Amino acid sequence: MNDAGRIAATAALLGEPARANMMAVLMDGRALTAKELAFAAHVAAPTASGHLARLTEAGLLAMRKQGRHRYFCLASPGIGRMLEAIMAATQPVAGPPTTWRGGEALRTARTCYDHLAGRLGVGLADALSARGLVVLGEDGGEVTADGHAFLQRFGADTAPRPRGPTRLFCRPCLDWSERRPHIAGRLGAALACRCFELGWIARERDSRAVRITQAGRIGFGAVFGMELAG
Amino acid sequence: MNDAGRIAATAALLGEPARANMMAVLMDGRALTAKELAFAAHVAAPTASGHLARLTEAGLLAMRKQGRHRYFCLASPGIGRMLEAIMAATQPVAGPPTTWRGGEALRTARTCYDHLAGRLGVGLADALSARGLVVLGEDGGEVTADGHAFLQRFGADTAPRPRGPTRLFCRPCLDWSERRPHIAGRLGAALACRCFELGWIARERDSRAVRITQAGRIGFGAVFGMELAG
DNA sequence: ACGGCGCTTCGGTGCAGCCCGAAGGATGGA
DNA sequence: TCCATCCTTCGGGCTGCACCGAAGCGCCGT
Structure with missing residues (x-):
């Protein structure tokens, strides 16, 4: 073969x-x-x-x-990476965001494999980029020195792995609803994990959608400077 | 859709x-x-x-x-990344290297999209790893400080892009014949490009295979410490 | 032990799409 | 102008496979 x-x-x-x-x-x-x-x-x-x-x-x-x-x-x-790559490669030409079939909740916030996507995920990426904590490009991303310090304070697990990186740390992942990148890779997973830990977000049953809690609304605003509609 | x-x-x-x-x-x-x-x-x-x-x-x-x-x-x-991801995800379980149909030349050295693969590509990755110039993991790679200095001396274009990385710089790519990673990403492309420039390798007609020239045999040995059979 | 449930195997039906030969534009060279 | 080459469109044959209903097997709770 x-x-x-x-x-x-x-x-x-x-x-x-x-x-x-x-x-x-x-x-x-x-x-x-x-x-x-x-x-x-x-x-x-x-x-x-x-x-x-x-x-x-x-x-x-x-x-x-x-x-x-x-x-x-x-x-x-x-x-999972293969499926993401297929979706990223077949991203339709730019245009108004697709209307999801009954997917308002999914557009607001959802999990994408093991990290956050939707308006929440994209907003998080934007907030981190705007503050110079991460730099995102088409095919790769980097965390700045400020970013590492910030993430450590936030409580996200950013410790380097024992024997060299075994999974890409920071990687952009194209968001299907927003048509803009959010953060994937080990950092994306660590961020999502920490947000669940803090009770800022919670999984919806039988769906990839996640719900932003009241604590989350306050926390995302205070820590990341994000204003979440609704 | x-x-x-x-x-x-x-x-x-x-x-x-x-x-x-x-x-x-x-x-x-x-x-x-x-x-x-x-x-x-x-x-x-x-x-x-x-x-x-x-x-x-x-x-x-x-x-x-x-x-x-x-x-x-x-x-x-x-x-191209999508196709690579499909091949990487469907890598068969470990075992003796597959026998290619009449592909000895391909196993020796070939291009994989825009970088080098085959025994040459894997050997290059091994040489750089062994000298502590790059660190390769399952899903990501990093170039060390020594590595940057080395690559600059070698003449590979490692200058950072104007507005943040637009393509992942160093990325492992699983080698189908050798079952071990070689170097892809912008670094992989730069290395391959420089090797062509130096006349160390040349494309075979109508094939992904590349031929290692006499100059290449000497150069890879002197600069990377690689011993190329044949 | 027995019935309920989840999952699989089996057999038959029907549609989608791959494939090629022949014929029809389009382009470049003689 | 005429021919050769490259590519496409058209028509018909054929295979492969997705799909479901019914029946069989294994596991659980009573």
Whole structure:
């Protein structure tokens, strides 16, 4: 199997709308049951079962049996990065932000794999950029000296890893609703994690959307100088 | 069109072996004619024409008319990164290096989009790592202070971009033949570019393979301490 | 032990799309 | 002007695969 063969094999799996729906739903890192994925993909259980078997066989998904349920999640962070790369590369030409089907909550704030996206995520990136704490470009990002000090005070885990970086620290990730970058990578995950810890945001059930709490509204304003509408 | 829809649409295009072959051949950034791509994809001209039209329509390829020829190339660097991400994510489990079909030249040294891969690319990464000039991890890389000084002496363009980084500077890219990382990103491109300038390597016709010249054999040994077999 | 539930396997149907040969513009050279 | 080359459009054959209903297997709670 050569380069092109692997690309074709993988892309063929992702090219079926039902399977693409499943992968997209799993992008935030959660594990879902076969039935939930069947519903998300708008297909019957037998059809979903077949798809899930093929995705697992190909190493795109990992499966864990638990009682009578079978939980599926992305097989590795690399799979998530691949999906992000596909979405980033196929970003439609500039224009007014897409209207999401019933997705106002998603546009406000949501998780993107393991970091924050939506207006909250983009606003966070803007706030950090404006203060010179991070520098974001098309394909990479850097944290300034001021930024490291700030993040440490904020309580985000920015300690370097023992044996060199094993995951990109600061990486821009194009936001599908806002069409502007937010912060991904280990920093993005650390920021999101710390915001959950502080109770500034909370996950909505069965959705990638997150809700900004009252404490969050105050905190984002005081610490990052962000004004959150609503 | 939502996230999953865009993934599905793009992946469906890439999921056809003929189209995947075309994209893979174009990964090194060259522009090829429709006929050349038909040959690379092992299909007849009419079939290739249809595929190319769809890929161009979808924004994955860009087309330039020139005389009676039509040259196709990747529409943007982002498309190349997407293809790399797919290959990286679908890396088969560890094992003995794959035997390439008649690809000894490719295994020795080749271009991977715009940087060097194969034993030469991996060797270069190893040499720089061993000397503490760069630190490579799973998902990111850094150039040390010594590394910056070394690269400047070598003549690779490592000047920071005017308004922040617009492309990731140092990034590991998993090598398909060697199963180990080589250096991609702006640094990878700069290194490859400088090696071509110095006449250490030369492109093989109609292939991603590159040939190491006699000057290169001496240069890689003297400057990077690399011993190149053959 | 038994029924309920989640998931899988099996068989048949139907559609989407890949593929090529032949014919039709378009371009450049003789 | 005429031909050769490159590319595209058109039409028909064919394969592959997504999809679902029904039936089978394993696990849990009662």
